[in-house]
Amino acid sequence: MDACFDRLHPSVAAFLQELARRGRSARTLKGYGEDLQAFARWLEATAGEPFDPRGVLATDLREYRAFLIARFRPATVNRRLVALRAFFRWLKARGEVPEDPAEGLPLLREARPAPRALTAQELRRLLRAARREGNPLHIALLTLLASAGLRVGEVVALRVQDVQLAPRSGWVMVRGKGEKARRVPLGAEARGALQAYLMTRPEMGSDALFIGRRGPLTASGVWQVVKKYARKAGLGGVHPHMLRHTFATRLLREAGVDLVTVSELLGHESLNTTARYTRPAPEDLEAAVERLAFGSSS
Incomplete structure (x- = not known):
């Protein structure tokens, strides 16, 4: 997994390494890494500049949320937003960003499926x-x-x-x-x-x-x-x-x-x-x- 971290933005790699130290599964690390990298690619394409978490604004995240809603199911949207909220909360706790731009970023309501019944x-x-x-x-x-x-x-x-x-x-x-x-x-x-x-x-x-x-x-x-x-x-x-x-x-x-x-x-x-x-x-x-x-x- 460390070799995979090398291809990520340094702050994303450090975040995933911290999750690994906390015992999170390889599947969780892979999912968080992919979701954070997807946001980084979107931001670079939208803003026209290299991804830097310190420059991310709350408006960027709201626009990204709208972008996701137009393309993905609520469960996928929420998974990506959860990754972003965890990432920026961690950055703020470390003092790497002055404010958490993802604070208060709302998740979507997911319709609860019908309870499973026996045939x-x-x-x-x-x-x-x-x-x-x-x-x-x-x-x-x-x-x-x-x-x-x-x-x-x-x-x-x-x-x-x-x-x-x-x-x-x-x-x-x-x-x-x-x-x-x-x-x-x-x-x-x-x-x-x-x-x-x-x-x-x-x-x-x-x-x-x-x-x-x-x-x-x-x-x-x-x-x-x-x-x-x-x-x-x-x-x-x-x-x-x-x-x-x-x-x-x-x-x-x-x-x-x-x-x-x-x-x-x-x-x-x-x-x-x-x-x-x-x-x-x-x-x-x-x-x-x-x-x-x-x-x-x-």
């Missing part, structure tokens, strides 16, 4: 892996996460008396964030799984709904159960909150449930939070393009 096939594989092993606790836990969209903390806080089951209906009383309670209906699959578990639930002097071999299930225990069956099902990157995402996504996209209802079921305080689930995933965009049909020109 219907992936969800079936996950639940099937649990059913094959036949542990009633694990089946009930996974089914509840996927069928009611509860947070991990809400699941471990459930008590036996929070669940009401009947042959054709049922619900669970959930204590959400800020101790705000909400009643979440349970479908037939969740009711059946919970009923089967309750028939085998061990008595350990606790009213916690989910009891494992060592006592009430903890948040860590929930993670372990989800990871275990995701691994058995050959699914990577699955975590408990993804089942909450799956619940919301299925309601909105497959069942056509309105945003307000889904927000109530999830315990969201803002509809904007729920609206994230309506954003199309990359595969949705690809499928939309594939549906285009072009007629023959003959």
